Structure formats: structure tokens, C-alpha cells
Amino acid sequence: MEKKAIKNKVDKKAKKALNLNVKQDNQTDLFCANIPNISKGGKNMDTNKRLTSRAKDYSQWYLDVIAAADLADNSPVRGCMVIKPNGYAIWEKMQSILDAMFKATGVENAYFPLFIPVSFLSREAEHVEGFATECAVVTHHRLEKDSSGKLVPTGKLEEPLIVRPTSETIMYEMYAKWINSYRDLPLLLNQWANMVRWEMRTRPFLRTTEFLWQEGHTAHATREEADARARQMLEVYRVFAEEYLAMPVIKGQKSESEKFAGAVHSYTIEALMQDGKALQSGTSHFLGQNFSRPFKVKFLDQSGEEQFVWQTSWGVSTRLIGGLIMTHSDDKGLVIPPKLAPTPVVIIPIWASAEEHKKVLPVVEKLAGEIRGLGYAAQIDDRDLRPGPKFFEWEKKGVPIRIEIGSKDLVKQSVVMVRRDTGEKQEVGITGAAAFVKTLLDRIQADLFAKALKFRDENIREVETYEEFKQVLQEKGGFLSAPWCLNPACEARIKEETKATTRCIPFDQRKETGKCVICGGKSEGRALFAKAY
């Protein structure tokens, strides 16, 4: 016993020494030069103000960006996060843009229940298998105090309810009621909702137990029409990802093993993050009649014959915020593409005295008004803080353009404009400033996409042999484009041995016959492999 105690002590001591070393390393790494003398009266550098660099620890950097930009906070509930106003504003922006895009294709919004009878899930065999292991289950509907005063569930439900992990089943139960004739088709509905999937390992925005998304569910008279709709919505996602998020994506089809549980085909847009890992950013599924048969979603066609409908479902989630962060942000913090920035421009008045403040502020307000007149939500930061901390704050929050106006500028009749993405600073005449904001925002949007595209393209590598595959994956990461025979066994082996998965079989690729990178069997084209989030 004594021995054990001593051993513990030694372990602890050793661990502490280790921790100390690590910490010292961190400090030297983080602060390089300009380290204020730590020993002198309370002059400690504030470690929380600088983010972990991407090179040092990419996952920590990701968490730091979220904290620094005040996007989200951990919640007391395991695996669930609180989306704070700064983060939610981005989601609202995404919602409003996507919602308009959906509606432009004829889709209407509706809302279906959070709870689904557990029996619904099991009507489609693959579907239940795909989701059964990650369902939150409601079994009781009441709490009562037990003898010790603790609240315990009572009132057992006849049939347990699951909290929706996706809504195919509950929606199609209703569709069966609503669809009777070919005249009721196509039915094109979407809902904005929260979902629960009981994940083992979670990361803010990328994978949380509860998440927000939209799910579109359509029903059609023919296979061709449904498949075309699935592809059409994937294209909507591509446009949104590339033109708004400035995040280049590759459209393609999921392999049999990676497709949605219950789908005939799953289509996907895949993006590449700065650390060389792929992010599945949106999916659209051709469901065939896999659900319409068990849920009896039938209609009478023009010749009076009874038919099952052909269906699609498609969705994107708050995961896109994770994609946005990891596509553009840097070691200084978040970078938001202008089209998604809740605040695209911040104006910071600079003054040294009350009189200066009085002179500067009207100029600031006038410019803000002009910029707002052009449709951009310019914000004025007139807080009584020194300019430096304000600059850093807006930088961390990813605001695309910062404008500084002080008395020096009044003399020159100009303003200082700073790009968040490049850090580039320039003086702009005050009369043309508002117009230039528009020009500059458009340029930033385009540059962000171009930069991400360049990175993405530089990180797609064609490999022909498994040796090459493993080597490139380990040394460089990114997307690997490799010939594949479509055999799930080859795919499984790659996953097992390298952790890389098939991301998709890109739509857009040249015709070629080759040899499967694993088995050497005949391949008709290439699949894209990567380690993924």
C-alpha cells in the first residue's frame, strides 16, 4: 500500500514536470520575439489572445477560431453546443440564401414532428440499420419524485418514440395520405429543423449530437424526373458552396458503402479543408421506390394505373459553418466570405480627444450611411477602447473589411481600408470610399474562392498503384484520384489500412479504363479518396 502511494506520487511529479516542459515550449512557440518580461509586475502576455497556429495543432486551431470569433460555446449537455449570436447570424445568412434558391426551383417549406414512432424507422431495412445505433429514444412522458426526492421517469409509452435522426419515415407516412393522383405530383417540400444523432465523438459544427439543417423531400411520377431532381438540388448546393461560401466542391456519386441508408444513389459535394482532409458538405439522394413501397406512397397515373412514387431527399447542415471556417480562416482567426458575412464592413473611428471624436464621428456616420445605402450592413465601432484591441477583435471575428477614420484622414480627405483576408492596407479617397467598398468586397469574394480552388486543385493527386497511394496519402494528404473497380472489398481494405475512404466518384472525369489501385481488376474510371471529417 505504501509502495503504491509512493509510486503514485512519483508518477504525478513526473507528469507535472512533463506538463511544465510542454507549457514552456508552447510559450516560446507562441510568442517568438517581443515577449514582455514575465517576472515584472503583472505584465504577463495574455495567452488567450493568440490562437494556436494551424501548423502546430490543427484541431486546436479550429476550436480556437470558434472561441475567438465567439461563434459557439460548449453546453452542459454532452455533445451538444450552444450556437452564439455571431455563429447563428452566419447560419441565418445561409438559411436565407438557400431558402430562396430552393423556392426558385418550386420547393415549399413545411414542418414535421420531432418525434417518430420507432416502428416507422424499421420499415426500410437499410434505413433502420443505418440509424438504429445512434437514436435518442423517448420511452416515458412524465417525471415523478421517488422516495429520496429524485425525479424519475414514469408513464411508460406504449410505443417508444425516437428523436428524428432524419425525417424520411415520418414525412412519407404523411405523403402517403396526401398523394393520390398524378396531379398531386411532384410534391416538393423542405423543412428547416434540428436533428439528433447520438454520435460518439463530436466537434462543434462538424459533428454534434444535435444539429440544425434543412432536408428536402420530393416525390415524382417517374424515375427520370426524381433522379433529375436529386441532381438539380446537388447543383444548387454546388452553386451555394462555390458562389457564396467561396468553397470549391467536387460533385460526384457516393459508393455503395458510403451512400445514404435507404438510397438507390447518393450524390455529394466534397470539399477539401486546409489540413488536407475532406468534408462532405451536402448530399442529395435518389431514393427510388425504396420508401414509397413500404410507406405505400402511391398514385393513379393518367391511364388509371396504380404506381409507387419515385423520391428524393437532400440536405445541408450547420456543418457548412465548419467548412467555411476550415476553408478560409487563418492563424489570426475567422475569415468570412463577404456574401456570408453578417457584418461585411466595420468602421473604427480614431480619436485622441473629445474634440477630435466630435469631428471624426459625423464623417464615420456619413460613410456608414453611404455603405448601407449600397446594401451592406456596415457597423460602427465607437466603443471607448483603444484602436488596437478593436482591430484584433474584428480580425478574429472575420469581418472582411475594416475602415479606420481618424483626424489624419480628415486632413487628407481619405480613409484607411484593410482587407481581412490579405491584411492589405490602402488609403481611399473619402468621396469614392463607399463605391470602393463594393468593389473590394466583390474582389475579396472572388479572391477567396480562387485561393481555395488553387489549394484544392494542388491537392488532388492521381495515383496508379497502392504503394503510391499510401505514400502520397501519408506525405501530402488531400484528395487521391485512383482507378477503382467499384468492388466494396477494395474500398474496405483501403479504409482499414489507411483510414482513407472513397469520397465520391466524380461526375466530371475523363473516360479511361485502368487497373484498380488495390486488386488490379478492371476499372472504368477514378474515384476520389481522402481522409475525411
Next chain:
RNA sequence: CGGGGUGUGGCCUAGUUGGCUUAGGGCGUCUGGUUUGGGACCAGAAGAUCCUGGGUUCGAAUCCCAGCACCCCGACCA
């Protein structure tokens, strides 16, 4: 669900051979003042069931037992 680890204010932590602890410090936060073109300074303040329960003891953050939570590595995944 397997393997490993950790529990002290929001965060990082000191203390852990039981008493010098009324639990100390740093960061952050808040207030007032001085400041104001890149993370400033001064003064003050708030904030802790030392994970929980039980036990040993005159005395427990510290020792013992049980439980819980969280983290990491696997399996799973938008």
C-alpha cells in the same frame, strides 16, 4: 462498448509525506480613472459545494472505498 488518463472560480494552475488554507497565483471578466493610428497603465471588485457520496481522524482538497463526469485512442458518423 473495449484500452488509457484526468477531476481545485470561465480558463491555466499552486497546494496532495493530513494542521501554517479564512484554498494561493496568473489569465480572462466587471467598475472607476488615465489613455486612444495594432493586444496599454493604475486602482478596486466579483467569482470555488476543492466532481459526488460514504468512511478513517481531534482535524481531509490531501488518506481509504464506491459512484459519477469529462478527455484521449479504437468502432460509428452530415
